[in-house]
Amino acid sequence: MSGQTFEPSKPEPPLYYTSKHSSTRRRMNNFEYREINNGDGRRFNREAEEEEDDEEDDEGNGRGLDAWERAYADDRSWEALQEDESGLLRPIDNKTLYHAQYRRRLRSLSSSSTGSRIQKGLIRYLYIVVDLSRAAAEMDFKPSRMVVVAKQIEAFIREFFDQNPLSQIGLVTIKDGVAQCLTDLGGSPESHVKALMGKLECSGDSSLQNALDLVHDYLCQIPSYGHREVLFLYSALSTCDPGDIMETIQKCKKSKIRCSVIGLSAEIFICKYLCQETGGSYSIALDESHLKDLVLEHAPPPPAIAEFAIANLIKMGFPQRAAEGVISICSCHKEAKVGGGYTCPRCKARVCELPTECRICGLTLVSSPHLARSFHHLFPITPFDDVSPSTLSKNPHHKLPKNCFGCQQSLCDPGNKPCPCVVCPKCKQHFCLDCDIYIHESLHNCPGCESFSQSQSVGGSMEE
Amino acid sequence: MLVCLCNCTDDVSLLMVLLDTNPFFWSTSKSTSLSFSNFLSHVLAFLNSVLLLNQFNQVVVIATGFNTCDYVYDSSSSPTNQRAETLLRKFEEFVVKDEQLSKEDTVDGIGNSLLSGSLSMALCCILKSNSNDIQRVFRSGSLHPQPRILCLHGSPDGPGQYVAVMNAIFSAQRSMVPIDSCVLGVQHSAFLQQASYITGGVYLKPQQLDGLFQYLSTVFGTDLHSRRFLQLPKPVGVDFRASCFCHKNTIDMGYICSVCLSIFCKHHKKCSTCGSVFGQAQTNAPSTSNQKRKTPDT
Ligand SMILES: [Zn+2]
Ligand SMILES: [Zn+2]
Ligand SMILES: [Zn+2]
Ligand SMILES: [Zn+2]
Ligand SMILES: [Zn+2]
Numbered sequence: 001m002s003g004q005t006f007e008p009s010k011p012e013p014p015l016y017y018t019s020k021h022s023s024t025r026r027r028m029n030n031f032e033y034r035e036i037n038n039g040d041g042r043r044f045n046r047e048a049e050e051e052e053d054d055e056e057d058d059e060g061n062g063r064g065l066d067a068w069e070r071a072y073a074d075d076r077s078w079e080a081l082q083e084d085e086s087g088l089l090r091p092i093d094n095k096t097l098y099h100a101q102y103r104r105r106l107r108s109l110s111s112s113s114t115g116s117r118i119q120k121g122l123i124r125y126l127y128i129v130v131d132l133s134r135a136a137a138e139m140d141f142k143p144s145r146m147v148v149v150a151k152q153i154e155a156f157i158r159e160f161f162d163q164n165p166l167s168q169i170g171l172v173t174i175k176d177g178v179a180q181c182l183t184d185l186g187g188s189p190e191s192h193v194k195a196l197m198g199k200l201e202c203s204g205d206s207s208l209q210n211a212l213d214l215v216h217d218y219l220c221q222i223p224s225y226g227h228r229e230v231l232f233l234y235s236a237l238s239t240c241d242p243g244d245i246m247e248t249i250q251k252c253k254k255s256k257i258r259c260s261v262i263g264l265s266a267e268i269f270i271c272k273y274l275c276q277e278t279g280g281s282y283s284i285a286l287d288e289s290h291l292k293d294l295v296l297e298h299a300p301p302p303p304a305i306a307e308f309a310i311a312n313l314i315k316m317g318f319p320q321r322a323a324e325g326v327i328s329i330c331s332c333h334k335e336a337k338v339g340g341g342y343t344c345p346r347c348k349a350r351v352c353e354l355p356t357e358c359r360i361c362g363l364t365l366v367s368s369p370h371l372a373r374s375f376h377h378l379f380p381i382t383p384f385d386d387v388s389p390s391t392l393s394k395n396p397h398h399k400l401p402k403n404c405f406g407c408q409q410s411l412c413d414p415g416n417k418p419c420p421c422v423v424c425p426k427c428k429q430h431f432c433l434d435c436d437i438y439i440h441e442s443l444h445n446c447p448g449c450e451s452f453s454q455s456q457s458v459g460g461s462m463e464e
Numbered sequence: 465m466l467v468c469l470c471n472c473t474d475d476v477s478l479l480m481v482l483l484d485t486n487p488f489f490w491s492t493s494k495s496t497s498l499s500f501s502n503f504l505s506h507v508l509a510f511l512n513s514v515l516l517l518n519q520f521n522q523v524v525v526i527a528t529g530f531n532t533c534d535y536v537y538d539s540s541s542s543p544t545n546q547r548a549e550t551l552l553r554k555f556e557e558f559v560v561k562d563e564q565l566s567k568e569d570t571v572d573g574i575g576n577s578l579l580s581g582s583l584s585m586a587l588c589c590i591l592k593s594n595s596n597d598i599q600r601v602f603r604s605g606s607l608h609p610q611p612r613i614l615c616l617h618g619s620p621d622g623p624g625q626y627v628a629v630m631n632a633i634f635s636a637q638r639s640m641v642p643i644d645s646c647v648l649g650v651q652h653s654a655f656l657q658q659a660s661y662i663t664g665g666v667y668l669k670p671q672q673l674d675g676l677f678q679y680l681s682t683v684f685g686t687d688l689h690s691r692r693f694l695q696l697p698k699p700v701g702v703d704f705r706a707s708c709f710c711h712k713n714t715i716d717m718g719y720i721c722s723v724c725l726s727i728f729c730k731h732h733k734k735c736s737t738c739g740s741v742f743g744q745a746q747t748n749a750p751s752t753s754n755q756k757r758k759t760p761d762t
């Protein structure tokens with residue numbers, strides 16, 4: 001049943017680091033789009049959904065589809081309608097609504113973050129435990145619980161590494177009462193996603209204790225500055241354990257392992273107790289979109305673990321990537337390899353993947369773009385101020401520029417009346433609403449501030 | 465097997481060209497063997513050829529100056545018969561403006577041009593054209609310009625722009641916009657190497673600058689669809705060094721705050737970004753210390 005809609009050999013998702021496949025992927029969609037006429041609509045749906053997930057920043061890509069072209073997950077089309085005063089049904093005006101929502105969110109974010117700076121980017125070591133007992137085959141989530149869970153975990157893993165660059169994830173599955181380590185702790189999203197997608201079968205009972213024991217052993221080996229966390233995605237309503245689970249829970253509590261559970265069926269006491277004892281959170285997903293929200297809540301570092309933090313300066317190296325086609329022997333697999341690979345800046349040994357520890361000199365090696373992904377949290381860009389037409393008419397010598405500084409789009413509507421726009425408080429450049437959202441949600445740079453050398457220090461005014 | 469997988473008849477490109485106009489770079493004969501006017505004639509010929517490849521192709525040129533950045537040309541809003549004239553006129557205005565903004569007359573070395581600014585502007589422009597086109601694609605089923613950015617850059621990297629340039633690169637990666645780079649200076653650019661590597665673009669440092677037009681038309685002229693069938697230059701390695709936050713030096717080894725991930729070139733007692741107080745520098749990962757230090761609120 002589930003194998004029908006889910007294919008493990010699907011076109012590879014966009015790699016974390018490269019988007020070489022962008023053109024291929026867009027084309028794939030078009031290809032599938034044609035195929036829908038042949039009655040194979042389901043494949044198209046999957047592609048379209050993926051596109052939407054991937055391009056959350058890229059507002060509007062998925063929404064450009066007409067209602068009948070959209071996926072079954074979105075089939076509550078009536079919710080996009082609204083009754084107006086005369087009783088006629090109208091589509092909700094998304095754009096202004098969206099912009100208003102976004103402004104509100106931005107304001108609440110900036111007001112809360114100005115007081116206490118940052119505290120982001122803690123180094124976390126997280127095990128995701130996926131329950132693949134027979135309860136995971138239930139079809140209350142379509143097409144089945146485990147397919148939905150796998151899809152959400154994939155999205156979560158990408159988001160997690162975006163927000164926690166130096167953190168690591170490991171995957172554990174529970175099947176037939178036995179916990180099994182699917183992937184070791186690691187920083188590469190691709191390998192986790194691939195391993196999980198290849199192992200989607202379920203059977204037998206679930207065992208909370210076995211999973212906790214396994215994860216506990218692994219997490220006790222990590223460095224002291226790291227935070228130990230476990231996230232269960234639990235489908236079953238019971239646990240089948242070999243011993244006293246209360247002891248195991250106390251053991252985890254003592255080792256400062258924060259356990260959280262997201263249930264897919266109903267609340268169970270033992271899960272609730274586990275979360276309470278270890279300082280985690282417990283929630284039950286009502287439907288797929290709720291599940292998505294619940295899972296993604298675990299992507300930003302939880303504030304509670306900040307006090308466990310032992311602040312430390314960690315010595316790290318930023319290796320250079322070797323030219324394609326160069327042959328060398330790597331220190332990790334002790335094999336001669338062609339191309340790729342990174343060179344340790346201290347001892348010049350070759351390693352295959354980042355992040356890792358140099359086998360020769362022990363230096364922690366990371367890729368610097370990995371770190372740079374979180375810099376926008378450290379140096380957030382100030383919210384822009386609204387320029388409403390009314391303030392303009394009051395203040396005649398405040399002259400509005402003709403075009404948006406970012407995209408050159410005219411800031412006047414066809415009737416030559418000024419449109420709503422925003423102004424950067426630092427460089428005083430005006431931007432259209434689309435650019436405003438893009439700049440704050442995805443770009444994290446003000447094009448105006450970056451375009452004037454007097455303010456060149458603004459982007460880098462980090463430590464003064 | 466060369467089969468076009470899409471239902472379009474031809475591939476339409478939106479090409480954003482970022483031209484480095486840093487006067488200190490172009491006036492130093494040591495830094496490049498090409499004169500600025502020669503450079504411009506190569507680029508003009510290249511832009512013309514791109515526009516002739518497909519009638520729907522669009523080219524937007526942004527000048528990356530020393531003090532400012534600005535749009536100098538957009539093929540969709542300029543008459544086709546006076547391309548060169550329009551571009552050169554706007555270009556001259558830009559160079560004059562850039563000069564007026566300059567405060568000091570002398571700069572040590574060549575100085576940096578504002579790559580972070582022009583990259584940010586190009587991405588905003590692509591976003592706008594993207595959101596308009598999505599509508600059009602699904603209505604008519606034909607036009608879908610594939611955006612890409614081409615940086616023609618000569619000035620050395622400005623370590624002060626590190627954070628902004630990286631932000632722009634990640635945003636381009638998320639929107640699946642490749643950044644191609646053609647480096648005209650003597651040295652490789654670590655920024656552009658990373659930009660092209662992360663976004664899946666092409667990085668090239670031409671050997672013979674007097675043949676620039678050939679490099680441009682053979683490597684950067686083809687649309688993204690056709691690229692799959694070409695043997696494009698392979699990266700000669702990527703310089704992944706970072707800039708430290710304390711002195712803006714480029715470093716290949718450094719210290720990282722475990723709380724906020726700021727990068728420093730030497731050991732500090734306290735993180736200047738987040739205010740955490742550090743214990744001993746940790747050279748080897750597992751440490752046995754169990755004592756806790758609370759981070760002070762700043
Ligand atoms: Zn190896
Ligand atoms: Zn080493
Ligand atoms: Zn705009
Ligand atoms: Zn600004
Ligand atoms: Zn095609």
Ligand SMILES: [Zn+2]
Binds near residue numbers: 729
């Ligand atoms: Zn420094």
Ligand SMILES: [Zn+2]
Binds near residue numbers: 722740
């Ligand atoms: Zn810090």
